[in-house]
Amino acid sequence: MKHQLVPIATLGVFIVLAAAAPWLVGDGGIGLLFEVLLMLAMAQLWNLLAGYTGLVSMGLQCFVGLGGYTTIFAANTLSVSPYWVLPLAPIVCGLVGAFSALFLFRLRDAYFSISTWVFAEVVAMLVFIAPGLGHVTGMTLTTARGIDYETFLLANFWIASALAAGVVIGIYALLHSPLGLGMLSVRDDDIAAASIGVNVWRNRFIAYVAAAAGCGLAGGISFMAALFITVTTGFDLNWVVAMIFIVIIGGIGTLEGPIVGTAIYYGIRELLTNVFALSGSWYLVTLGAVAVTAMLIAPRGIWPFIRDRFGIEWLSISRKLADAATPARAATITPEAATTSPKRI
Amino acid sequence: MGWTGTIINGVLLGGLYGLFGVGLALVFGVTRIVNIMHGEFIALSAFIALGIAALFPDAHPLLLILPVVVVSFVLGYALQAVFVNRSMRLPDPLAPLLLTFGLSVIVRNLMIEGFGVNPRHIRAGDFGQLSIDVFGVPVGVLPLVTLALAVGLFVILQVLLRRTKLGRIVRATADNAEIVRLMGVRPASVYNIVMGLSFALAGVAGLMLALRTTFTPFSGVERLLISFEVVVMGGLGSFWGAMLAGIALGVAQLVGLRLNPNSGFLYANLVFFAFVMLRPNGLFGARQ
Numbered sequence: 001m002k003h004q005l006v007p008i009a010t011l012g013v014f015i016v017l018a019a020a021a022p023w024l025v026g027d028g029g030i031g032l033l034f035e036v037l038l039m040l041a042m043a044q045l046w047n048l049l050a051g052y053t054g055l056v057s058m059g060l061q062c063f064v065g066l067g068g069y070t071t072i073f074a075a076n077t078l079s080v081s082p083y084w085v086l087p088l089a090p091i092v093c094g095l096v097g098a099f100s101a102l103f104l105f106r107l108r109d110a111y112f113s114i115s116t117w118v119f120a121e122v123v124a125m126l127v128f129i130a131p132g133l134g135h136v137t138g139m140t141l142t143t144a145r146g147i148d149y150e151t152f153l154l155a156n157f158w159i160a161s162a163l164a165a166g167v168v169i170g171i172y173a174l175l176h177s178p179l180g181l182g183m184l185s186v187r188d189d190d191i192a193a194a195s196i197g198v199n200v201w202r203n204r205f206i207a208y209v210a211a212a213a214g215c216g217l218a219g220g221i222s223f224m225a226a227l228f229i230t231v232t233t234g235f236d237l238n239w240v241v242a243m244i245f246i247v248i249i250g251g252i253g254t255l256e257g258p259i260v261g262t263a264i265y266y267g268i269r270e271l272l273t274n275v276f277a278l279s280g281s282w283y284l285v286t287l288g289a290v291a292v293t294a295m296l297i298a299p300r301g302i303w304p305f306i307r308d309r310f311g312i313e314w315l316s317i318s319r320k321l322a323d324a325a326t327p328a329r330a331a332t333i334t335p336e337a338a339t340t341s342p343k344r345i
Numbered sequence: 346m347g348w349t350g351t352i353i354n355g356v357l358l359g360g361l362y363g364l365f366g367v368g369l370a371l372v373f374g375v376t377r378i379v380n381i382m383h384g385e386f387i388a389l390s391a392f393i394a395l396g397i398a399a400l401f402p403d404a405h406p407l408l409l410i411l412p413v414v415v416v417s418f419v420l421g422y423a424l425q426a427v428f429v430n431r432s433m434r435l436p437d438p439l440a441p442l443l444l445t446f447g448l449s450v451i452v453r454n455l456m457i458e459g460f461g462v463n464p465r466h467i468r469a470g471d472f473g474q475l476s477i478d479v480f481g482v483p484v485g486v487l488p489l490v491t492l493a494l495a496v497g498l499f500v501i502l503q504v505l506l507r508r509t510k511l512g513r514i515v516r517a518t519a520d521n522a523e524i525v526r527l528m529g530v531r532p533a534s535v536y537n538i539v540m541g542l543s544f545a546l547a548g549v550a551g552l553m554l555a556l557r558t559t560f561t562p563f564s565g566v567e568r569l570l571i572s573f574e575v576v577v578m579g580g581l582g583s584f585w586g587a588m589l590a591g592i593a594l595g596v597a598q599l600v601g602l603r604l605n606p607n608s609g610f611l612y613a614n615l616v617f618f619a620f621v622m623l624r625p626n627g628l629f630g631a632r633q
Contacts, residue, residue, distance in 0.1 A: 056439070103618075106625050110379055114573045115621060118614050121570065125611040241446070248443040281454035288454070291447030295432050299440040 007172060007315050011165065018161040022154055034157045034225065036266050037164040038218045039242060043250075043258040044167045045211040045218075046243035051253035052175065053207045054187035056109075058240055059116030060215045062123045063093040065234030067216030068223030069127055075143045075224075082144055082224040083155075089220030090213035096123070097212025101205050117237075124235035138230030141223075156225040163221065167214055172255060172315060183207060187253075245287070249294050251301025255315040260303045264290070350482040351599050357484070359595030360492030361553055363588040365568055366575025367499065368546035370587045373576060375519040375539045378429065381446040383572055385453050386544050388565030390417050390551025391467075392460055398467050406469045406556055407490070413548045421544025422537045424448065429540065430533045449566070456562035464559035473556060491553045495591075498546060499584050515539060571610070574617045580626060593620070 017024070021033060042060065049055040067089035074085035100119050107115050127133055144152060174180045183203045185193035190200045223229040242265065250261025268290065272283040298305035307313070369383045394413045398406070432444040475486040506512035515535055517525045522532040554560060554568075574594060579586025594613040601612025 050439070103622055107621060108625075110373070111577050111621065111625065113379070114570075114577045115618070117570060118574060118617055122611060122614045122618070125609055125614070128609075129605065129607050129611070244443070244446070248439055252439060279458075281457045284454040285451050285458075288447040288450030291443055292428065292451070295440050295444040295447065296428070299432060 006313070010315065011169070014161075014165055018158065018165075021157065021161075027150075027153060030153055030157050032266070032270070034153075034160050035222075036262060037157075037160040038222050039246065039265070040258060040262045041160075041164045041167040042215055042218050042239070043243045043246040043262055044164075044171055044255070045214045046240070047247045047252060047254075047258050048171055048174075048207055049211050050244075051247065051257075052171075052180070052187055053183045053204050054190065055204055055208060056113045057116045057208075057211070058113045058237075058244075059118075059120035060211065060243060061235050061237055061239035062116075062120035063097060063212045063215035064219035064222070064239045065120075065124060065127070065229070065231070065236075066096060067093050067219030068229040068234045069133060069139065070216070071220035071224050072139045072141045072229055073133065075141055076139065079143055081147070082141060086159075086217070086220050086224065090217040093216025093219075094209050094213035097209045097216075098205070100212075101208050105201060105204060105208075120235060120237075120240075124231050127235070128231045134230075136230070138228060138233075141227045144224070144227060152225075156221060159221055160218075163214075163217060168255060168259075168315075170210075175255075179203070179206070245291060247301075249291060249302060251303035251305075251307075254301070254303050254307075256307075257301050257303040260306075261301070264302070347482070348603075349480055350484075351603050352596055353479060353482055353484055354488070355596030355599040356592050357488035357492050357595070358599060359592030360488070360495040360588075361550065361557070361591070362571055362575050362595050363591030364491070364495045364498070364546065364550035364553065365572040366579065366587040366591055367495075367502070367584055368543035368550070369572050370576045370579060370584060371502070371546070372539060372543045374583075375515055376429075376433065376441075376536050378433070378441045378445065380543070381442060381569070382424070382449040382452065383543070383547060384565030384567070384569035385449045385456075386417070386421070386547035386565065387551040387554060387568060387572075388456065388560060388562055389420075389452060390544075390548035391555035391560045391564065392456060392465075392562075393417065393548070394552040394555050395465055395467055406467060406472060406552075409467075409552055410494075410549060413552050414545045417548030417551075418541040418545040420541075421547075422541035424544075425537045425540035426533075430536060433533075433536070453562050453566060460562060462561050462563070464561050465555070466559045467552075467555040469556045487553075487556060491557070494549065494553065495588065498549060499588055502542075502546075502584055511538070571613070574613070578617055578620055590620075 021030060025033065042064070046057065046060060049057050070089045070092045071082055071086055074088050075082040078085065100116075104112060104115055104119065128135065133139060175184070182193070182198045185196075185198050186200050186203045194200050219234065223234065246261035246265050247258050248261075249264055250259065251257025265287070268287055269283060272278045272286055273280065278286075294302060365383075365387065368386070369380060372378055372380045372383075390413055393416050394409050397409055397412050397416075398404070401408075428448060429441055429444060432440045469487060473487055476483045477486060477489075478484070504512075506515060514525070514530055515538070517528070518530060518532050518535040525532060525535075551560075551565075554564065571594060575587050575590045578590035578593070579588070593616060597616040598610060598613040601608045604612070
């Protein structure tokens with residue numbers, strides 16, 4: 001298993017860095033990395049849908065907000081530490097995701113994308129008008145008051161690190177499994193996939209529920225750390241906008257792409273708002289300019305651009321034939337090469 | 346105001362929603378691009394209208410339509426020619442989507458820097474306050490004009506696409522951009538014109554929005570979802586479908602707000618859902 005060396009080494013380095021982070025960076029740095037890791041996990045999940053199963057969702061913010069509300073509501077109602085109820089966030093979101101998939105999966109392509117967004121708006125509005133969820137004022141987490149701030153910050157950071165690593169490992173393992181191969185075939189051509197016996201609906205369903213549960217957990221962690229949630233912040237369209245930006249800039253349909261994209265996204269933000277002290281809108285103008293430039297120069301994303309130019313591999317999920325002794329005979333299925341979604345007429 | 350009034354006003358609001366969606370439907374129908382910039386088109390047009398109104402303070406507000414349409418057309422044409430066409434060479438539909446998303450973020454934030462975030466309004470004078478009686482219900486003239494304008498523009502667009510040479514070229518390009526090359530048509534030039542037309546339609550929508558209510562640089566993005574809903578419900582690329590969908594959503598929204606003043610777009614969104622479940626290809630989507 002020689003080709004597994006680099007991914008395992010990457011994981012090792014990540015674990016060491018995450019464990020040592022409190023001594024390497026200050027509280028502010030931990031806060032930033034916490035945000036970065038959660039966004040990395042969410043971007044990977046969006047990529048799992050759009051890059052590997054052809055489901056372009058514009059509604060994952062639904063699960064971020066729902067996860068946040070679930071955690072805070074359950075902790076307050078049961079008067080327990082939020083850590084005990086955190087597992088409820090992915091469960092509730094997985095169930096809501098499964099339920100919504102039952103009817104959203106009747107729709108295709110752009111219809112599906114817009115409908116996921118509408119679904120997120122409906123859920124946000126229902127949470128807004130539901131009694132006991134704080135209406136406009138939102139909800140404050142009351143059961144974290146006893147926890148020492150420093151401990152709380154570090155514990156949350158390590159949970160976020162575990163989530164990010166878990167999501168990347170999970171997707172890596174998934175894509176090396178027969179189920180993952182089925183997903184790739186669904187994305188490339190769902191009709192052809194169905195004709196060779198791939199259960200298209202089931203493949204998409206599993207990916208969608210996993211993404212919903214993962215985003216729910218990320219939302220739960222994020223708003224548990226913030227101690228406060230409102231409908232506007234929880235169900236903010238910008239959650240999914242950031243995921244889309246990161247994945248497409250970095251390279252859709254690759255595991256490395258979202259990592260590169262997240263680094264760029266937060267790198268630009270920190271550089272412009274902290275180092276150059278520009279206003280938020282100039283930062284966003286720059287971000288937009290980066291998106292436009294990237295799409296004109298490297299439309300498949302920055303990671304595939306670098307990879308092809310320098311011939312490097314990192315967390316590649318391409319499959320090589322077992323008996324491929326010589327490069328000339330090596331047949332690889334590079335999932336990045338295909339289009340993400342075939343046109344429907 | 347009784348239920349009749351609610352429904353009449355819903356229909357009139359729907360005229361505006363139809364206008365929001367129709368430009369989006371046109372671009373999607375021809376180029377298959379999900380144009381995230383469309384909301385910014387609407388907001389930017391409102392600011393353009395505001396600027397032109399400042400130059401001619403005595404002009405009737407409806408006369409602003411002509412210059413707004415011209416400026417918007419040129420801007421849409423230029424955006425497509427300079428940026429969007431370059432991202433369309435790839436088969437991946439996500440590249441143009443992210444490109445228009447990037448452009449929308451740029452345009453919106455430049456508007457924020459340039460115009461600020463305070464709500465603006467184009468003074469419509471007495472015209473904005475006029476109302477007439479319909480079945481004993483006072484109905485604003487401005488919303489009525491908006492609906493009439495929407496219907497008029499739809500008819501013009503339909504005639505343009507069905508009866509003229511340009512329309513034939515546009516429809517042929519929409520059907521197969523590769524084959525029309527053999528007939529000497531450059532698809533990129535067709536896309537430029539289509540994006541120009543789309544921006545011009547958004548320009549009218551932006552002007553009517555600015556006459557009807559206050560607006561900020563965020564007014565466009567706030568209406569992006571309703572524009573998309575109109576397009577999807579109507580059947581992607583269908584104009585009459587977009588018009589009827591706009592009216593259905595406008596009525597659903599006002600009826601919903603009457604039932605529960607806190608519900609916002611909830612009822613419109615539920616109507617959207619119920620509809621796409623029954624007809625997953627939209628109102629006039631069978632041909633697509």
